[in-house]
Structures are given as structure tokens and as C-alpha cells.
Amino acid sequence: MAASKKDLRTCNKGHQYYKTSDCPICPICERERKPDNGFLALLTAPARRALENNGITSLQKLSEYSEKEILQFHGMGPASIPKLRTALQEEGLSFKE
Numbered sequence: 001m002a003a004s005k006k007d008l009r010t011c012n013k014g015h016q017y018y019k020t021s022d023c024p025i026c027p028i029c030e031r032e033r034k035p036d037n038g039f040l041a042l043l044t045a046p047a048r049r050a051l052e053n054n055g056i057t058s059l060q061k062l063s064e065y066s067e068k069e070i071l072q073f074h075g076m077g078p079a080s081i082p083k084l085r086t087a088l089q090e091e092g093l094s095f096k097e
Contacts, residue, residue: 039087046075063093
């Protein structure tokens with residue numbers, strides 16, 4: 001199998017990076033905007049964007065959804081659920097039943 005061709009791209013901020021997919025996300029910008037703390041800092045960039053794109057930026061808002069609903073978001077995978085469950089439990093919250 002042939003290796004994927006990487007294309008050099010430049011984002012709106014001028015960062016240059018290589019990508020093999022058609023994903024428009026600049027990995028440098030993503031690293032810069034990753035939170036240092038809080039439950040969103042526990043997640044991978046796709047999972048974090050999945051929550052943010054659905055208006056979930058607090059544990060209180062997260063608790064309004066079931067695990068099944070969260071897993072339906074594009075970018076959210078099953079490996080994120082235990083991290084989210086623990087973060088909710090630490091604040092006395094849980095996913096919606």
C-alpha cells in the first residue's frame with residue numbers, strides 16, 4: 001500500500017502544517033487553544049470540539065445529556081465517556097438517565 005501524500009497547508013493565523021486528510025483543523029491552533037484545566041482539558045481535540053460545537057462547555061450542561069446522546073456527536077468516542085463520567089462524579093453530577 002502506498003503512503004498517503006501529505007499536503008502543506010497554511011491556516012488563517014499563518015501556521016504551516018502537513019495533512020493527509022481533508023480535515024481543515026490546524027493542529028497548531030488546536031494545541032494553542034487546549035484548556036490547561038477543567039474537564040475539557042482531559043479530552044482529545046476531536047472530543048473537545050464535539051462538545052464545544054454542541055454548546056457543552058460546563059459540567060452542568062454536560063449533565064443534561066445521556067451518555068448515548070454524547071456518543072452521537074461527531075468526534076466523540078467511547079474512550080472519552082469514563083473521563084467525562086469521573087469529572088461529573090467529582091462535582092456530584094451524572095449523565096442524564
